[in-house]
Amino acid sequence: MNLRHSTALRAVAYGTFYRLPLVLRRRIVRAVVPKYVVGSVVFVHDSEAPAPGRLLLLRQPPGVSWTLPAGLLQRREAPIDGALRELHEETGLKLSRADLVPATPNAIVHAKGWVDMCYHAFVPASTAPVRADGAEVLELRWFALDDLPKLSPATGRLLGMFGIGPAAAPGAVPAIPARG
Structure with a gap:
């Protein structure tokens, strides 16, 4: 032809x-057309931490590794609203749209068929009212960016894309916006 x-x-x-x-x-x-599942992820930074910074991570069942606050969007839910909802559900933090900074890049398309809409939030760890509910989230803890715990494979890859953690390219500078 x-x-x-x-x-x-x-x-x-x-x-x-x-x-x-x-x-x-x-x-x-x-x-x-291929189907994609869309979720939102929030990198919660300790606004009081000295460089290189600290990140709020959570341990969910079965509890063998640590993840970021994240979850799937509900039907017709804006990604930023889904990020705020999941952040509140999983950590107890009640933030506003103005408190979230879109990550660069904001959308990460994974080969396995899902899309993560990524945001940064900056909160003071000393006064942030975080809580683990004991069911969906077993434990919450702040970790230095240069001393992260065992991460879930998906979290490790995602952080690596932003120059954070063991999966980051050697010499990569973390893609973190200026502190709010």
Whole structure:
């Protein structure tokens, strides 16, 4: 098949597709396009800690490794609102939209089919009202960025993408915005 013939077939296919009712086009797209699960993750930094800084991590069942506050978005929930909801549910911290700084990059697309929308928050550890509920979260603790505990594989990879932890590229500078 030559290029001209291939282009003509694609033009016919697209022309036919765009003549279909919108509802039917959406169903076709949902059936054909890969599905992604979207969640929000919050890097909670201790605003009082000297360099290199400290991060709030949590241990969830089964309790063998540490993770970041995170969770899946609810239907039609904005990523920043999902981040705030999950942060409150998992740590007890009640922050506002203005308290979250979008990470750079803000969206991390993982090969296994999920997307993490990432945010930074800066809170004073000495007065932050954090709490573990004992069910979803077994323990919360602040850790120095240069002395992190055993991380879940997904958390280790995610932190590494931001230049933090053992999975960071050698010599990488952590991608942390200026403290709020």
